[in-house]
Amino acid sequence: MTDFLLIMVTGLGLGALYFLAASGLSIIYGLMGVLNFAHGAFMMAGSYAGWLTMSNLPSGLSVATRLLVAVVVAIAVGAVIGLLVEVVLIRPLYRHHIQQVLVTVGLSLASVAAAQGIWGADPRTVEKPEWMGGTTVVLGARLPNDRFVFILVALAVFLGLLALLHYTRLGLIIRAGVENRTMVEALGINVHSTFTIVFALGGAAAALAGLLYSQYAGTVSPAQGGSLLIYAFIVVVIGGMGSLVGTAVAAVAVGLVQQLANFYAASGVGDLSVVLLLALVLLLRPTSLKGAHA
Amino acid sequence: MTDMTTATGQGSAPPPGDGPVLAVEDLHVRYGGSHVLQGVSFEVPATGVTALLGRNGVGKTTTLKAIIGLAPRTGRISLRGKDIQGDATPRIIRAGIGYVPEDREVFGGLTVDENLRLVDPDQGVNAPIVGRLFPDLVSRGKQRAGTLSGGQQQMVSLARVLLRETSVLLIDEPTKGLAPKLVTEVADVLAEIAQRTPILLVEQNLPLVRRIADTVVVLDAGQVVHRGGAAELVADQELTRELLGVSMRRDGAA
Numbered sequence: 001m002t003d004f005l006l007i008m009v010t011g012l013g014l015g016a017l018y019f020l021a022a023s024g025l026s027i028i029y030g031l032m033g034v035l036n037f038a039h040g041a042f043m044m045a046g047s048y049a050g051w052l053t054m055s056n057l058p059s060g061l062s063v064a065t066r067l068l069v070a071v072v073v074a075i076a077v078g079a080v081i082g083l084l085v086e087v088v089l090i091r092p093l094y095r096h097h098i099q100q101v102l103v104t105v106g107l108s109l110a111s112v113a114a115a116q117g118i119w120g121a122d123p124r125t126v127e128k129p130e131w132m133g134g135t136t137v138v139l140g141a142r143l144p145n146d147r148f149v150f151i152l153v154a155l156a157v158f159l160g161l162l163a164l165l166h167y168t169r170l171g172l173i174i175r176a177g178v179e180n181r182t183m184v185e186a187l188g189i190n191v192h193s194t195f196t197i198v199f200a201l202g203g204a205a206a207a208l209a210g211l212l213y214s215q216y217a218g219t220v221s222p223a224q225g226g227s228l229l230i231y232a233f234i235v236v237v238i239g240g241m242g243s244l245v246g247t248a249v250a251a252v253a254v255g256l257v258q259q260l261a262n263f264y265a266a267s268g269v270g271d272l273s274v275v276l277l278l279a280l281v282l283l284l285r286p287t288s289l290k291g292a293h294a
Numbered sequence: 295m296t297d298m299t300t301a302t303g304q305g306s307a308p309p310p311g312d313g314p315v316l317a318v319e320d321l322h323v324r325y326g327g328s329h330v331l332q333g334v335s336f337e338v339p340a341t342g343v344t345a346l347l348g349r350n351g352v353g354k355t356t357t358l359k360a361i362i363g364l365a366p367r368t369g370r371i372s373l374r375g376k377d378i379q380g381d382a383t384p385r386i387i388r389a390g391i392g393y394v395p396e397d398r399e400v401f402g403g404l405t406v407d408e409n410l411r412l413v414d415p416d417q418g419v420n421a422p423i424v425g426r427l428f429p430d431l432v433s434r435g436k437q438r439a440g441t442l443s444g445g446q447q448q449m450v451s452l453a454r455v456l457l458r459e460t461s462v463l464l465i466d467e468p469t470k471g472l473a474p475k476l477v478t479e480v481a482d483v484l485a486e487i488a489q490r491t492p493i494l495l496v497e498q499n500l501p502l503v504r505r506i507a508d509t510v511v512v513l514d515a516g517q518v519v520h521r522g523g524a525a526e527l528v529a530d531q532e533l534t535r536e537l538l539g540v541s542m543r544r545d546g547a548a
Contacts, residue, residue: 169411172404172411175403183395187387190384
């Protein structure tokens, strides 16, 4: 029972990171049809922005305070990078899907190379607040505290995005655009400004995911974003491109399946089981868990 | 926020002078290797209904899409004397064109009210014109548009374009697939709208064309092959058979 509880919480914590990584990817694809391979670069930018902020703030400040500032900086950096990528690289290639893939793949490769050139390929240790590195005993199980943080942050982002989608004009345009972008334009609504905002939001969520993932791993490295991106893509395919709720459900499912398989089968089987889950969903529900509704 | 003095609502916005509200000149559309529209030219008068007719596949829908920039086109299109062919779709729409597409294209996952609030963020289903022309929609504000019947979806699609001030409406086969009773209802609404806002109407239903259209433009193989009065064309059985492949029987059915 204690093992099971531990697996559930660590699985949910992992699922929370996957959700943060995948949410922007999903809405960007659902609304704009852009398969953003540069999303991993956004995550890497977040983790490095966080690491640099924490190392450059006065060491007199507590680790937790520096982490909070780092979160704000990472979110801002992610949003600005997302905005710039949309305006400079994606907008001229609107409706040219192959070129978009080439540009975003190129950006992701270039950014990894740049990070390696500047900070080296080796992982760098990140500081972790003492409490986050500790555990809390619940029903006899020693549960890592950082997972609770991941789960709460992801829940807050999920609820925030849901509120944005359902209670704001921007959200209304996004939901309509995910269904039928052409018709939104045929009603006189300029969806391009919406695209820019969605890219900035996606960049911010990705950067937050990157920073939290570096807390999870205890290090930052140039390849981190890319490995998280693979899971984000699996989550988005299972959950349905453009569906926020589907993305959340799929992220939790992937996180749980991975942890359960790693624990009850053998270490390393988790990754394989995630791919099997993907194959299963594609076989049984080729249209993914949810339709295309945001 | 758009001005709520809709052309069909509290006030109308007639185009200056007596010129056409919409003029299409030498319009060409090419999709891949096929030349769908081959130099289409016609005008939509500032009043009444202009019916755009022709057999299936002659380019009627493409013409409407090309006017608002949803199809790649060359040629000249002017709205109230101002060229719009260089503008992007949202700008053309906001310049005063309302577009009701074939197959309605309501947002099925959104409620009726949300569909309308996309155009009118403040009033949505509570806009006076919705209550006056589409009372059935008012009580269905919270219903997902995807669960409505075809006729109700058509009403949503029509209501959407009436919430903004427009100079001309482009309406593509509004009665397609509707039961006869609903066809009559839609025709009544169109007739009422047309009293205040000119309409360019794509329609296959000849009795409907005879009832509400004033002028007709007939397309064949991507070109205009006939322009004239609606009543004259529909009355001329030989001509309708030649141009459209159908004719009205004496009892009025197509």
